[in-house]
Amino acid sequence: MKNHLSDLIRIAGAAVALTLSLLGILPYMIIPVAATLICGYPMFKEAFDAIRERHMTMELSMSIAVLAALAAEQYTTGLVITLFVLVAELLEHLIVDRGRDALTGLAALLPQTAKDLQPGDTVVVRPGAHIPVDGIVLKGNSFVNQAAITGESLPVEKGPNSEVLAGTINQDGVLEVIATSIGKDTIFGRIIGVMESVQSSQSPIEKTADKLAARLVYFALGGALITWLVTHNMNATISALVVAGACGVAAGTPLAILAGIGRAAREGVVIKGGVYLEQLAKADTVLLDKTGTLTLNKAIVTDVSSFNGIDSRRLLQLLSTGEQHSDHPLAGAIMEAAKNEDIQPGAYDNYNYLPGKGLQFSQENEYYLIGNTGLFEEKKIDVGIAAPWLESAREQGESTVLIGTHEHILGGVRLVDLMRPEAREAISDLHDHHLKIILLSGDHTASVSVTGRKLRVDEAVGNLLPTDKLAYIQQLKAAGKKVIMVGDGINDAPALMEAHVGIAMGTASNIAFESADMVLTNNDLRKVGVAIGIAKQCMNVIQFNFWGTIIVDAVGIVLAFMGYLSPMAAAMIHVISELIFILNSARLFRKR
Numbered sequence: 001m002k003n004h005l006s007d008l009i010r011i012a013g014a015a016v017a018l019t020l021s022l023l024g025i026l027p028y029m030i031i032p033v034a035a036t037l038i039c040g041y042p043m044f045k046e047a048f049d050a051i052r053e054r055h056m057t058m059e060l061s062m063s064i065a066v067l068a069a070l071a072a073e074q075y076t077t078g079l080v081i082t083l084f085v086l087v088a089e090l091l092e093h094l095i096v097d098r099g100r101d102a103l104t105g106l107a108a109l110l111p112q113t114a115k116d117l118q119p120g121d122t123v124v125v126r127p128g129a130h131i132p133v134d135g136i137v138l139k140g141n142s143f144v145n146q147a148a149i150t151g152e153s154l155p156v157e158k159g160p161n162s163e164v165l166a167g168t169i170n171q172d173g174v175l176e177v178i179a180t181s182i183g184k185d186t187i188f189g190r191i192i193g194v195m196e197s198v199q200s201s202q203s204p205i206e207k208t209a210d211k212l213a214a215r216l217v218y219f220a221l222g223g224a225l226i227t228w229l230v231t232h233n234m235n236a237t238i239s240a241l242v243v244a245g246a247c248g249v250a251a252g253t254p255l256a257i258l259a260g261i262g263r264a265a266r267e268g269v270v271i272k273g274g275v276y277l278e279q280l281a282k283a284d285t286v287l288l289d290k291t292g293t294l295t296l297n298k299a300i301v302t303d304v305s306s307f308n309g310i311d312s313r314r315l316l317q318l319l320s321t322g323e324q325h326s327d328h329p330l331a332g333a334i335m336e337a338a339k340n341e342d343i344q345p346g347a348y349d350n351y352n353y354l355p356g357k358g359l360q361f362s363q364e365n366e367y368y369l370i371g372n373t374g375l376f377e378e379k380k381i382d383v384g385i386a387a388p389w390l391e392s393a394r395e396q397g398e399s400t401v402l403i404g405t406h407e408h409i410l411g412g413v414r415l416v417d418l419m420r421p422e423a424r425e426a427i428s429d430l431h432d433h434h435l436k437i438i439l440l441s442g443d444h445t446a447s448v449s450v451t452g453r454k455l456r457v458d459e460a461v462g463n464l465l466p467t468d469k470l471a472y473i474q475q476l477k478a479a480g481k482k483v484i485m486v487g488d489g490i491n492d493a494p495a496l497m498e499a500h501v502g503i504a505m506g507t508a509s510n511i512a513f514e515s516a517d518m519v520l521t522n523n524d525l526r527k528v529g530v531a532i533g534i535a536k537q538c539m540n541v542i543q544f545n546f547w548g549t550i551i552v553d554a555v556g557i558v559l560a561f562m563g564y565l566s567p568m569a570a571a572m573i574h575v576i577s578e579l580i581f582i583l584n585s586a587r588l589f590r591k592r
């Protein structure tokens with residue numbers, strides 16, 4: 001605010017001097033010249049710095065114009081141009097700061113009390129209070145307003161075992177919460193961290209904007225030079241210098257990016273940099289992981305079958321022994337099924353996880369395999385006896401997990417994974433953005449195809465190991481595709497990093513937050529389409545400002561050359577057109 005105050009004092013000073021000299025009260029040149037030089041000091045200083053750093057800014061062409069006016073004894077003109085520049089800068093700062101405050105103001109919400117807390121501590125949150133930590137509810141029931149973080153407009157009901165997020169507001173009940181992360185490690189803390197880093201780094205389009213702004217200064221200088229050489233008309237030359245603005249490009253571009261990222265954050269999408277906003281707008285292909293991304297990670301065992309006469313309780317017990325430490329979604333379902341039958345997992349001697357295939361373990365000198373058909377084929381174990389059972393599962397779009405020894409197959413379980421309720425709508429939104437949608441999965445191709453047909457995706461590819469997913473993306477990129485990958489962030493980390501834009505689901509996983517370029521904080525798949533819409537709107541605004549500025553500057557210089565523009569009219573066009581472009585960017589802060 002303090003630099004705004006000095007701006008205001010300068011503006012007032014210049015305005016008083018202008019009024020006095022217009023009224024003829026101060027006929028001497030000394031006052032308007034002194035007022036111009038003193039009030040215009042910040043502009044002259046920036047122009048001087050620009051020359052030293054060999055970096056073109058509009059302050060340079062404006063300063064040349066003002067000095068030329070003073071030299072030609074057009075004191076009023078010099079003062080008016082200075083006044084316009086000062087007013088324009090002040091308005092521009094006010095608009096940009098207002099936008100920035102809307103985002104960094106969030107940081108003030110990060111509860112201070114959290115500093116003394118540790119993960120594992122219990123906090124009591126009263127009605128109306130901000131929840132200070134990310135955590136799990138131990139006791140109590142309440143509705144919580146999560147709009148600031150996930151963009152959900154309706155309060156969300158919370159009870160024992162619900163997850164709560166720092167920075168959200170507890171509405172009506174008392175909640176006892178056990179902290180899982182605090183301060184900067186909370187989702188809210190990370191969002192703020194991302195916002196800060198976005199403001200300190202430049203995306204490619206911002207660099208383009210800076211280059212364009214510099215070219216426009218050369219353009220103005222060149223236009224003025226030609227005008228002087230051809231017409232020898234000082235007024236026309238000053239007008240040519242003054243009419244060309246570039247702030248709509250130079251300041252409007254970062255403002256639009258910030259606004260887009262800020263709006264996405266309020267919708268529950270954290271975007272880690274302007275570059276991803278650009279990539280989102282250009283994307284033509286979306287790859288969706290199946291398990292955990294399109295499905296809820298809440299698989300249910302629908303059938304346990306034995307193929308060699310082995311008792312089905314014994315089968316479940318072996319399965320739970322193998323799966324007890326796995327965090328694969330299918331493992332969770334198997335553990336749940338065993339628990340429902342009061343079956344306890346047993347002890348094992350050796351254990352190996354086989355990514356994308358399953359696992360093996362040994363117990364009392366017998367080796368067991370648990371996993372997909374690919375794993376059994378690899379170990380040359382005949383699964384012929386299970387073929388009809390496998391086929392009927394796949395026709396239903398169900399997943400299967402087989403269990404066997406190294407000699408023969410013992411049995412298998414069928415599982416259904418519940419589809420996210422919004423998956424279908426999310427996919428149709430993506431189609432509306434003209435994207436090609438491909439389902440990628442480690443699950444069997446037949447059941448992936450069934451899911452793909454249900455969801456109306458363009459292609460469905462199964463039997464992919466995590467490395468195959470990576471290769472698939474590399475292939476698309478080599479073919480010139482702009483690829484978005486949406487995954488659940490744990491086994492998809494390499495694919496998320498390889499895609500132009502990697503989007504992770506989920507609030508909890510650390511790995512997701514690190515390896516992805518974007519995070520959907522509320523797991524709502526529809527927000528991918530929302531983010532793409534915001535990104536496209538942002539890029540349209542930026543392009544509009546680019547072309548608008550080029551056209552206004554070019555037409556202005558031509559009019560000045562032809563002698564149709566007074567310096568005052570030129571200054572007016574410069575300032576008003578720039579303000580329009582900056583307001584065009586600021587418009588993005590508003591919700592649709």
Ligand SMILES: Nc1ncnc2c1ncn2[C@@H]1O[C@H](COP(=O)(O)OP(=O)(O)OP(=O)(O)O)[C@@H](O)[C@H]1O
Nearest residue numbers: 289290291326328331356357358371372441442443
């Ligand atoms: N712990 C496990 N127990 C049994 N089978 C497993 C296990 N882990 C992996 N598998 C088998 O390997 C396949 C591929 O696993 P992976 O984790 O690569 O993909 P996914 O998460 O199942 O599917 P998606 O690629 O759609 O997320 C699974 O479909 C399953 O058949």
Ligand SMILES: [Zn+2]
Nearest residue numbers: 058245246247
């Ligand atoms: Zn300007």
